[in-house]
Amino acid sequence: xxxxxxxxxxxxxxxxxxxxxxxxxxxxxxxxxxxxxxxxxxxxxxxxxxxxxxxxxxxxxxxxxxxxxxxxxxxxxxxxxxxxxxxxxxxxxxxxxxxxxxxxxxxxxxxxxxxxxxxxxxxxxxxxxxxxxxxxxxxxxxxxxxxxxxxxxxxxxxxxxxxxxxxxxxxxxxxxxxxxxxxxxxxxxxxxxxxxxxxxxxxxxxxxxxxxxxxxxxxxxxxxxxxxxxxxxxxxxxxxxxxxxxxxxxxxxxxxxxxxxxxxxxxxxxxxxxxxxxxxxxxxxxxxxxxxxxxxxxxxxxxxxxxxxxxxxxxxxxxxxxx
Amino acid sequence: xxxxxxxxxxxxxxxxxxxxxxxxxxxxxxxxxxxxxxxxxxxxxxxxxxxxxxxxxxxxxxxxxxxxxxxxxxxxxxxxxxxxxxxxxxxxxxxxxxxxxxxxxxxxxxxxxxxxxxxxxxxxxxxxxxxxxxxxxxxxxxxxxxxxxxxxxxxxxxxxxxxxxxxxxxxxxxxxxxxxxxxxxxxxxxxxxxxxxxxxxxxxxxxxxxxxxxxxxxxxxxxxxxxxxxxxxxxxxxxxxxxxxxxxxxxxxxxxxxxxxxxxxxxxxxxxxxxxxxx
Numbered sequence: 001x002x003x004x005x006x007x008x009x010x011x012x013x014x015x016x017x018x019x020x021x022x023x024x025x026x027x028x029x030x031x032x033x034x035x036x037x038x039x040x041x042x043x044x045x046x047x048x049x050x051x052x053x054x055x056x057x058x059x060x061x062x063x064x065x066x067x068x069x070x071x072x073x074x075x076x077x078x079x080x081x082x083x084x085x086x087x088x089x090x091x092x093x094x095x096x097x098x099x100x101x102x103x104x105x106x107x108x109x110x111x112x113x114x115x116x117x118x119x120x121x122x123x124x125x126x127x128x129x130x131x132x133x134x135x136x137x138x139x140x141x142x143x144x145x146x147x148x149x150x151x152x153x154x155x156x157x158x159x160x161x162x163x164x165x166x167x168x169x170x171x172x173x174x175x176x177x178x179x180x181x182x183x184x185x186x187x188x189x190x191x192x193x194x195x196x197x198x199x200x201x202x203x204x205x206x207x208x209x210x211x212x213x214x215x216x217x218x219x220x221x222x223x224x225x226x227x228x229x230x231x232x233x234x235x236x237x238x239x240x241x242x243x244x245x246x247x248x249x250x251x252x253x254x255x256x257x258x259x260x261x262x263x264x265x266x267x268x269x270x271x272x273x274x275x276x277x278x279x280x281x282x283x284x285x286x287x288x289x290x291x292x293x294x295x296x297x298x299x300x301x302x303x304x305x306x307x308x309x310x311x312x313x314x315x316x317x318x319x320x321x322x323x
Numbered sequence: 324x325x326x327x328x329x330x331x332x333x334x335x336x337x338x339x340x341x342x343x344x345x346x347x348x349x350x351x352x353x354x355x356x357x358x359x360x361x362x363x364x365x366x367x368x369x370x371x372x373x374x375x376x377x378x379x380x381x382x383x384x385x386x387x388x389x390x391x392x393x394x395x396x397x398x399x400x401x402x403x404x405x406x407x408x409x410x411x412x413x414x415x416x417x418x419x420x421x422x423x424x425x426x427x428x429x430x431x432x433x434x435x436x437x438x439x440x441x442x443x444x445x446x447x448x449x450x451x452x453x454x455x456x457x458x459x460x461x462x463x464x465x466x467x468x469x470x471x472x473x474x475x476x477x478x479x480x481x482x483x484x485x486x487x488x489x490x491x492x493x494x495x496x497x498x499x500x501x502x503x504x505x506x507x508x509x510x511x512x513x514x515x516x517x518x519x520x521x522x523x524x525x526x527x528x529x530x531x532x533x534x535x536x537x538x539x540x541x542x543x544x545x546x547x548x549x550x551x552x553x554x555x556x557x558x559x560x561x562x563x564x565x566x567x568x569x570x571x572x573x574x575x576x577x578x579x580x581x582x583x584x585x586x587x588x589x590x591x592x593x594x595x596x597x598x599x600x601x602x
Binding site: 011014015018022023026027030031137138140141142143145146149150152153157258262263266267277278281 | 447448455457459460461465536540543544547548563566567570571574577578581584585588589592593
């Protein structure tokens with residue numbers, strides 16, 4: 001068990017290091033120069049040279065790389081070229097918004113998805129299964145940015161119920177505490193609904209398949225034969241076994257969820273990490289892109305490790321297999 | 324032709340719906356010039372022909388079944404011509420992924436221990452990279468174009484294929500018929516290419532079908548962020564992106580390509596489900 005966890009941890013570290021290295025060289029070799037963008041078209045060549053020297057961008061690339069690794073290892077991600085503020089501070093302000101959105105949507109889409117999938121797998125009415133399956137297939141097929149756009153069309157422009165942009169209204173500072181909370185929730189509604197609906201389709205489809213495979217399993221028949229109540233059979237025996245592949249998928253879907261969040265944040269101007277990342281890539285803001293790439297790689301690896309751990313919780317048999 | 328009809332008869336209802344959807348879209352894309360009265364990029368008196376609602380005719384007596392966009396271009400013409408770009412990009416990207424994935428996966432399954440751990444290590448490493456970060460970086464490396472999108476999507480999408488091919492080939496290689504053909508004197512390469520790979524191909528094809536839908540969606544996403552196919556070339560992504568700016572006064576501009584995209588992805592999903600469950 002301990003041995004397995006250590007190898008998994010080392011493998012995760014290697015992945016993070018690889019991602020960071022790849023990002024660093026791709027980013028620095030890409031055309032486009034942050035200094036030119038910073039100084040504008042009127043800048044003299046001498047000014048550009050001076051700025052490059054101050055930022056350390058005139059040094060050889062491997063030296064810059066080693067320097068970055070050394071400082072990042074100590075938690076120093078440098079300062080944003082475009083904003084002049086520490087990159088860690090920029091991301092530090094952005095991550096709560098992304099975390100709120102992503103965590104809430106995981107919670108909603110996974111609980112709802114598992115419940116819907118379980119109902120579909122066990123229902124005796126084929127019509128209900130067919131109808132909800134058509135719905136989950138359609139939801140699963142929708143790109144997040146398009147679904148977001150359609151929801152804005154309906155709820156913001158047609159019905160006028162919900163705001164479409166940002167995380168708070170311009171007048172949020174002047175509202176009472178209760179008013180500010182309502183304001184935040186109203187701004188959260190559409191991005192959250194978008195991410196949840198997209199996730200819901202895939203989760204429901206997957207858990208339906210996992211539950212269905214077990215529907216006629218002998219151990220369920222045995223459990224029923226021993227006179228266990230149906231809810232207990234479903235919850236303790238069928239669901240728990242079906243959750244093993246579902247939980248594995250949860251870990252694997254974290255990167256996809258992160259990318260979905262990037263697009264959804266772009267649509268709703270949600271002030272999160274995705275927004276910062278897209279802007280930083282476009283501005284070639286090296287320190288900020290590197291910091292964001294590092295954090296997202298760490299999150300993805302941590303998600304996979306968490307999923308492996310959750311599988312051993314759900315399925316005791318894998319504890320021996322993992323040594 | 325007889326073969327096609329036997330294949331059709333063997334499919335369940337779900338796969339028939341899916342296949343029907345895909346054929347419909349492919350035929351519309353192939354016949355695009357015949358199905359439209361006006362080119363996808365034609366713009367005339369912009370102020371008088373823009374933002375026309377669906378099912379209206381403009382001052383030039385041209386009928387617009389899906390209306391016009393902000394430059395007065397016919398949305399239906401852009402939709403079917405854009406289908407060519409989007410479908411081609413999706414299929415080509417998946418072909419690149421499939422080629423790399425099959426080579427890496429089968430080499431890992433049939434190769435030596437060292438080859439296996441190296442290839443699987445590379446695959447797992449690739450799976451661990453957040454795809455969007457890589458997509459954003461690669462897409463901004465060179466001048467955005469359809470070819471670049473194909474390469475970028477292909478190079479970032481082969482890892483699940485490799486994993487699946489590896490697992491399938493391993494399980495096929497352990498079966499008695501492999502032993503039998505080895506006893507008959509077949510070489511490793513022949514066993515791999517003639518026996519193990521073809522037998523394990525059904526789930527791989529299911530995954531590839533899903534991957535085509537996924538690639539089309541991602542192409543649209545990249546174009547949406549301005550990193551994919553470039554305007555004025557019509558692709559569903561560029562259409563959705565331009566529709567986003569006119570959500571208030573011309574919602575049909577963004578709705579039409581999105582619905583087309585969802586239909587294609589649904590088609591891919593249904594076909595893949597059918598292939599997978601038939602095993």
